[in-house]
Amino acid sequence: MFNARSKSKRPLQRAQASRRPTAFYAGVGSSGSHPFTRNEExxxxFKYEQQVKQAFSRIEATLRRVSALQHEEGFEKKAQDIATADLGFALPESMLxxxxxxxxxxxxLYAWSVFETIKRMSDEFFIDKPLRSADEADFQCFLEECGFHxxxxSPCADGRLAHVIRYVLRLPYKAVRRKSYAGAMFDVDDSLQKWVETEMLRHREGRPNSADAQTRYLKVAVYHYSSKLPKQEGCAAHGSDTLRAAEAALERLxxxxxxxxxxxxxxxxIDLLLLGIDTDNDSIKLHLPDARGEIDVHHPISALELYDATRGAMGTDCETSVMRFMxxxxxxxxxxxxxxxxxxLAVRLLCANLSQIDYVRTYHDGCYSDLGHQERFIGMGIGFEEIQLRNLTYFAYLKTVEEGAKDLDVGIKIFSALNVSRGIPIPVVIRYDYHGNVxxxxxxxxxxxxxxxxxxxQRFGDLAERxxxxxxxxxxxxxxxxxAETVACSLKTDRQEAH
Ligand SMILES: [Zn+2]
Known part of the structure; x- marks a missing residue:
């Protein structure tokens, strides 16, 4: 929780953060994994990813079974028994x-089941906090020690990057700001506004640190590419051209x-950092600024090369090995x-990514089977902290449809291929987070x-009407x-109009 970073706790947290580095990465390896991989984490x-992904995957299979029974005697009871057993919830009676x-x-029924699953996942995320990280309280101190407040x-809005914070970079999701845009083409004015807000808070309230501390705002842009199918499964917003994606993100920075x-x-x-992600195996490429702050798109540091180079680094700690490599x-x-x-900071990100490389090697055979889009729904508006999983959600962060039209169009195009082509509707969650004290x-x-x-x-009237x-x-x-609280739903769940 942001409030947990109160000033009174700061000295203790800072001391813990200073002591932490070596031990933090000492979960050294089970058979086959890199010695610096945190296998327990x-x-x-993986347990969480499986649980959520399977909940969404079961929907189609379950509805196929329900559909096959629709003319049988006692259909409604049979359908509810199947839904309750397979999905964990009953279907709306009016729909049966x-x-x-x-x-x-x-x-x-499909859209309703997707929405019900989203609501359950969202509730669980905020109540049980399954992705809470042990170093949450220390991260802000670490960041400030690195010279950033x-x-x-800003990753690409592509769902294959939705896990970049908690999985690919192993960062505490509450301690960093994430705002996704198609092609990582973040809104400069929005970022400028956030910068002003941040500096104002430092001046007025000393949050996250006081304005006289010599720290800076760090903006990170994350582009992506596919090493297996570079021409087809790269970033759609940049025509699957990796160099173009990197250059465009750097220009925006x-x-x-x-x-x-x-x-x-x-x-x-401000300080800048550019990251690339291979969406096939989650390895990152880090484009570090040099001493003058200049970033080179052509010569990144590859986490995969680091992985191979430090594979036999038993007996040394992760930070030392990675620092030497860099x-x-x-x-x-x-x-x-x-x-x-x-x-x-770069050492920390690279060390973390070693674990993610092994994550994909251990649980996904070194390369995801879903190289392309397999998102389950579009998330549109502002918020979605609970979405930290790969290929689950296409994000369209926007305040108005007009300003986010490009991102939204890309999302609808992706889902036209994924869902509409098979007669399945596009589920869209429209979300707006607000500050309750205002x-x-x-x-x-x-x-x-x-x-x-x-x-x-209005924009997609044809789809809505059908x-x-x-x-x-x-x-x-x-x-x-x-x-998160549900305000309305387009689906009729009883004999009256839904809204
Ligand atoms: Zn993209």
């Missing part, structure tokens, strides 16, 4: 009624930095080293959801750290 993360005279609307990450420097005097600036690599490329804090914020959040819903239906677009509207008070 991998097992825990009258099946002797009219065909079952399997599309609606905020880490703001530079524009943000320029924006801060031009808008605010007194040496205001220093050697920068020297070989004739690049100057970034400052010490950036190096420490008067009227919840009402405005609900109204924004409703406006997004209307605009979505019953191939369904929406679930949710809001969440992000300050209370409670559950």
């Amino acid at each position: 991998n097992a825990r993360l 009624a009258d099946s002797w005279i009219k065909p079952l609307d399997i599309g609606s 905020t880490m703001d990450i 530079k524009a943000f930095k320029q924006g801060v420097e031009n808008s605010f005097c007194c040496g205001a600036s 220093t050697d690599r920068c020297a070989a490329q004739g690049a100057s080293l970034p400052n010490e804090g950036m190096m420490r 008067p009227g914020a919840k009402t405005r959040a609900v109204e924004r959801c409703q406006r997004l819903d209307e605009a979505l239906r 019953g191939l677009l369904h929406t679930l509207l949710m809001v969440r008070d992000c300050q209370m750290y409670g559950r």
